Ligand SMILES: Nc1ncnc2c1ncn2[C@@H]1O[C@H](COP(=O)(O)OP(=O)(O)OP(=O)(O)O)[C@@H](O)[C@H]1O
């Protein structure tokens with residue numbers, strides 16, 4: 001029989017234990033919290049931000065809301081012609097954007113996808129003031145002076161009448177933009193184009209008996225006397241490119257808030273209205289650089305392994321006091337700046353450099369056939385192998401140190417020649433070190449920047465150099481982020497393959 | 511040495527120094543017969559492993575010659591010496607299974623696959639580990655690893671097997687069990703075994719002969735019973751088994767015996783083993799079980815030693831009595847727990863009896879360094 005009392009007792013005991021465990025867990029969590037926050041701030045958030053930027057594309061639809069909305073339902077192809085109404089929307093969008101210079105940003109954004117758009121937007125931004133809106137504002141304000149004051153427009157924007165929906169909407173966007181960009185003040189005057197919008201709203205609808213009727217009766221005669229502005233002609237006068245379906249196609253393709261365009265660009269594809277297309281031969285770039293990055297990283301890893309293994313073996317079999325001395329020598333390069341070491345390679349490797357001079361002086365090569373050792377892949381591979389070598393030697397050394405000499409002795413006593421003993425007994429036990437060193441060198445080199453930048457010329461640069469270019473020169477952060485994300489994915493994929501083939505528990509970092 | 515010709519393994523005048531200053535092995539002369547089980551016994555750092563490594567070919571002798579089956583092997587590389595070796599840490603290859611470990615020596619000898627399998631199975635049977643062929647060494651217990659190491663050293667049928675403290679890492683019970691297994695294997699296979707240990711019981715129970723090492727020289731090379739009952743010098747007497755020492759000065763020689771005056775002015779007669787002249791200091795060695803606490807239980811010709819009981823320890827089958835004799839507070843007497851054996855009280859004065867042939871007058875702990883200089 002189960003005693004009810006004891007059952008209750010046990011239950012409360014269980015609860016007590018649970019509570020004390022929970023407190024312990026919380027305390028443990030509290031202890032790691034600083035580290036956790038640090039990792040969050042320094043890794044998770046930047047990587048998340050990078051992934052976000054690589055697909056984010058809100059600028060176009062934010063700055064050109066009416067245009068992109070209208071384009072949504074358009075089928076743009078070779079023979080397509082932009083309709084008048086589209087230019088009306090574009091006029092309002094750009095008029096608002098130019099006041100806070102946003103049009104140049106959209107221009108540069110779209111310029112990444114189609115060259116020429118940037119200058120098109122700048123040009124248009126400069127001339128949009130001269131489209132004739134000033135006539136409207138002058139005439140309307142003369143007829144109705146209160147229109148020149150921002151207060152009247154405030155009142156208008158608070159109204160509810162359906163009729164002035166477009167005006168209200170435009171005014172609010174305009175105001176919001178000015179406020180967001182610190183251009184709004186007490187003294188702000190209503191912009192000229194607002195009068196055009198207002199006139200359009202009044203003109204296009206019946207006069208009814210509403211509260212606004214008096215205003216409409218007052219203004220309508222003036223408005224009907226004013227010349228109609230032909231927006232399409234104005235835009236085309238400014239720049240004929242506005243008639244190009246390609247321009248509109250680009251705007252349409254990049255209207256959504258999120259885009260895969262950056263990724264397509266990263267793999268040499270082009271986003272098109274009928275699906276992604278591979279770029280023509282002469283525009284392809286990134287796949288080549290990605291494969292070059294991979295190839296050079298693998299080469300550097302192999303070179304480091306070939307050079308580092310004997311050194312590590314030598315160090316591991318040295319008495320401790322000498323081993324420490326030599327280890328310091330291995331680490332010595334870390335005491336000088338990376339920049340200095342790389343520059344030293346420039347001195348050594350250049351055409352008139354030390355190595356070529358020696359080769360010529362010893363007669364191994366003639367003066368005319370000096371070796372091209374720098375500003376190409378050879379230069380990058382030589383300099384980076386040198387710089388990353390310690391990262392191969394250290395894990396190898398620490399693993400080899402743990403291989404007791406009695407294993408090789410045992411193999412020899414069992415009849416194995418020194419070579420067999422090495423191959424079948426020593427080498428397999430050093431594999432964790434090879435694994436650790438290789439993965440370290442490979443991952444470091446695949447993302448390396450400074451050295452290839454300095455000694456790589458044009459053929460010896462890595463994808464990271466392109467990323468840096470997009471971040472700091474072309475300012476195409478989205479593309480930089482997409483390239484970075486792909487690099488991250490490649491590294492993770494390789495890590496996965498590596499885990500499958502070698503097993504990650506076969507890696508010993510010390 | 512005259513057995514240099516018939517020894518299977520012969521060390522002749524071997525010296526070894528690692529750093530060129532200190533001789534770790536000093537003038538080693540040793541001849542091991544075929545099929546013999548010889549143990550090198552000695553405290554830590556006495557040069558046992560070094561001797562073994564020189565024999566196996568992993569260290570070279572600084573001077574002297576090592577002969578195997580009559581041929582000098584100084585210039586033969588280790589893998590051609592055909593010597594099986596069991597290492598202190600077993601040195602089983604961690605990345606190979608047990609079976610692969612055992613196949614390794616057969617593979618490097620290019621033996622046919624079927625022969626390899628036959629031999630491996632046979633040797634696994636021999637150490638009773640047949641089911642463990644597919645395990646990795648890391649998945650075996652210490653004793654099991656030990657057996658595999660043993661099997662691996664035997665699988666290619668060497669005539670000489672070296673073992674460096676193979677049981678050092680095992681607990682006492684397993685160690686005793688394995689001692690017997692190794693001993694039986696040795697008897698069955700007839701291989702020559704050179705065994706290194708610093709555990710004297712192990713040396714005594716297993717070996718045909720024991721070489722006691724200290725400070726790089728062999729202190730005594732003898733059969734276990736000789737070593738225990740007739741130690742040549744104080745070191746051996748102290749090192750092997752339990753030993754009582756009485757310090758004294760030599761009064762006179764009497765044939766094979768000497769008369770020694772102890773600190774408390776008692777004079778006792780002892781077998782002259784390692785003494786030279788009258789007036790010399792000496793240490794008399796007496797085994798605790800060769801002393802009687804009751805004079806009437808002693809043989810007629812026993813001599814008497816007077817002492818004071820300090821402690822009586824009851825150990826079941828035996829009694830241990832600690833007695834002060836002269837200024838030695840640690841004189842131990844071991845007596846069998848027989849019905850007539852009396853239990854002594856601390857503070858009591860006793861007259862101890864022992865035969866004078868069980869008292870051995872040895873050197874006065876002059877260390878071997880002094881002997882050489
Ligand atoms: N490779 C070496 N280099 C220098 N000195 C060494 C080397 N190997 C051993 N020695 C020294 O030689 C002496 C004898 O060492 P050895 O290993 O032969 O002792 P051992 O009798 O086997 O001791 P243990 O019972 O502790 O194993 C020690 O003083 C040791 O410090």
Ligand SMILES: [Mg+2]
Pocket residue numbers: 558559560674
């Ligand atoms: Mg040793």
